[in-house]
Amino acid sequence: LSGVFEGKTTGTPISILIPNQDANSSHYEPLKHLLRPGHANATYLAKYGLFDYRGGGRASARETACRVAAGAVARKLLAHYGITLSAYLAQIGDRPLSAEDPLPIDLLNEAIALGDSLGGIVAFTLSSLPAGLGDPIYEKLEANLAKAMLSLPASKGFEIGSGFSCAVMRGSEHNDLFESGSLQTTTNHAGGTLGGISTGMPLVGKVAFKPTSSIRKPQATLTTTFEPTILTLPEGSRHDPCVAIRAVPVVEAMAALVIADALLLNRCATL
């Protein structure tokens, strides 16, 4: 809607509108007076005294479409710097996956058949990132990535480099040693940052996503006036059996946005 003219950004804010042309709020009418386990409507109610029950309101993962759109703009900047970025589903349920593995349809079908849902882990990598992005104290690169990823609906954890597995390593094992004649290291337990600043090695991390809260299986819950009841999702309401699948491009988008900010800010750092 704004900020782009004749194919170029103008320097003014870029505004993008994605109309949801296939929404049917009436499907959510039966959920109007129900607390939904694992959903944010109870916390919205506690904070604001009301919630928008249609499709999960602003807590819906639909919201991440905006992030992907903004990330597409950020990725143009990354491309300009020759930075490549990709994410993939590294685990679904208890099944670890590589970047090349296809989606395990068997697991999904099983979850769908049970009226249940699956959690997962998304891994991301940024390559050809220059050293020097990020700041030493208040805007550490890994801290901004952590905030970006934990701002995603359903995310429960963030790791960079060795992540939680660092606990069982020795310093002599975890320290990445320099290759001859460069800042490149032979291992990358750091995951691409040290002290808040990119090292020039690939930036690698993981984000955990809980199983979709909305499940077909009936669940005991309360009404908004605290009466016990059973929650059964209305016909026509739409829910993924595993949010982590759709989270892959969203994780990419958030990584792109954080790195784009860091790239621009880093231009201020040297004369």
Add this chain to the structure above:
Amino acid sequence: LSGVFEGKTTGTPISILIPNQDANSSHYEPLKHLLRPGHANATYLAKYGLFDYRGGGRASARETACRVAAGAVARKLLAHYGITLSAYLAQIGDRPLSAEDPLPIDLLNEAIALGDSLGGIVAFTLSSLPAGLGDPIYEKLEANLAKAMLSLPASKGFEIGSGFSCAVMRGSEHNDLFESGSLQTTTNHAGGTLGGISTGMPLVGKVAFKPTSSIRKPQATLTTTFEPTILTLPEGSRHDPCVAIRAVPVVEAMAALVIADALLLNRCATL
């Protein structure tokens, strides 16, 4: 230095100065021209063209003393609201610990004897937190906690509630069901927030800390002009065998600061 008068805060910024009265920079002189594996001096050099080699400069964990001091102020606000906060060492090396377990001196002595260091995991809990803290989009409580924790030196991961273990859970298992007649839930896989806002259940999370980068064991490294050399820590330089131990009060301080901000901002949310 400022902001407090006759035992009360005045509303103006509080300034605290902690002089390091036991520093001896000369111990670090031999490190002046060395890249230190696992340390931020290589990234500072890449970004700024120089680094302060004395005691690790601003990347030193000494910096966290300021966070603990600021956290002490924030904790007074938490106490006013009746919120309790504690952290403990939940793992050191491969040894899981409970909040009551003493520090495993055997593991530490072993690491010291080897001239090596250990990683660890710190767990934190906030109890009696009101529901409604945090914001639905830009300042999600879990996102701000993630940023706070990943801003800590040596931290490699952050989890809230079920964390990475959520991947292997089903939705029917992960969803926390409401207790009769309240917003309390019988389980707490969410870990105290849903959709960026506190649920009123205990806020529980974990932070992973890598093994201390500074180790007595000699390491292959490069000089700042990329010549291969051996790094041996100078006599008199001081290093912990496990930063996670000292990180316990720092994690508490960061949690207190994030919650204090959220408590104050939440006062804006309802009329």
Add this chain to the structure above:
Amino acid sequence: LSGVFEGKTTGTPISILIPNQDANSSHYEPLKHLLRPGHANATYLAKYGLFDYRGGGRASARETACRVAAGAVARKLLAHYGITLSAYLAQIGDRPLSAEDPLPIDLLNEAIALGDSLGGIVAFTLSSLPAGLGDPIYEKLEANLAKAMLSLPASKGFEIGSGFSCAVMRGSEHNDLFESGSLQTTTNHAGGTLGGISTGMPLVGKVAFKPTSSIRKPQATLTTTFEPTILTLPEGSRHDPCVAIRAVPVVEAMAALVIADALLLNRCATL
């Protein structure tokens, strides 16, 4: 578009879209390669290497429609607190006006006949404002008002209370003395704030607006390749003879937004 549900705000960001349904960019085609005296297109060109020539792009005063829309939301909060807010045209050209004076059509017609434009001054008043809004150091109320007003297109100056006339006053004359038994003062040279914080007296200020840069009268200028030329506004392009007239509701909107922020933030200041 968002943030409001069944007539109430939901706590999530409010999005408002105002489509310009009566735009004809072709009118601006002849201005494509011209620097326009008094306009921002030369500075946009210097900064970004391009500019959106259609209707002045983002530097157009059309942009202030968004501010008025946002201000309308903020005014609801002010009304909740019983705060009243109004602005009026206090001067047009060399003619001072009171809040009750009608618009001097004679001056406008004269300017239109000459193909020229007029400057003006807008005065604003907020009444029944509580004491205590604003902050002592970083977010002073008068500083935030000054930023808000100087962010308006065509604004050249901001005053609070006595403003520039304070220079010729003595301290014994300028100091507002307290009325018996209250924080009210008999005069209001301060204009409603002291040390960044509202006094509880009416908040009064003024904003100066330059004469509209776009005038019918031909002007010497340069092309974007620095060739001398004559700028004559195209038929069909639309320009006010005095922006200060339309600035009245915009000044009100900006005052409402600043005060709404201060009202909300002030809720954090006391337990």
Add this chain to the structure above:
Amino acid sequence: LSGVFEGKTTGTPISILIPNQDANSSHYEPLKHLLRPGHANATYLAKYGLFDYRGGGRASARETACRVAAGAVARKLLAHYGITLSAYLAQIGDRPLSAEDPLPIDLLNEAIALGDSLGGIVAFTLSSLPAGLGDPIYEKLEANLAKAMLSLPASKGFEIGSGFSCAVMRGSEHNDLFESGSLQTTTNHAGGTLGGISTGMPLVGKVAFKPTSSIRKPQATLTTTFEPTILTLPEGSRHDPCVAIRAVPVVEAMAALVIADALLLNRCATL
């Protein structure tokens, strides 16, 4: 205290401490329970329920020493870019002054003899500023300057370029025409910015300062419990007869800080 090592900035925050070694708080003891006309202690009391009566607390103009110190760092960056900056007292009481005029001691002595104080106006100029500093919407250069100047104790107004005198000008007169073959203009009514962005012409503005609130002349006031009383300044308390005089370097410092920020941020604007 931090951020500088061997004569160079390290990229980490610079901390400067200026101890006040000549303070005697006991002089202010008699003011402990008095509202001081024209001072912020009444608004601090209204907001926080207490105030630090010693030397005006944080509302004291002593606070501006920090700004001058920070400005000195910012000026090094301006010097690197070849930007020159100066301010001067342009008016004291009703006496206009040029940059070369000496301080009118007669006016000051007269005010001192009367136990009274004088207002004034400070003018500032930045030359050799590049075009392109500032942003089109949210961080307009003139808006940030306005906020910076109105954040100064005792300031009541800010003007850029023609300022309030723009009201009486016609557009044909106010529009700055381009010199042949460049973005330079023959006049500078804009004062160095258009649409939030520097034009490359000198950046010129003015700041109004009210007469010092603290005067020797006794003034009617109230106690903090609203009893009528007479305020007579204690012997030994120190007050300038005209704050505008000392404001000159402070205005320079604030201008330097705003421009330094804009210079650094502008590095992000082009690839």
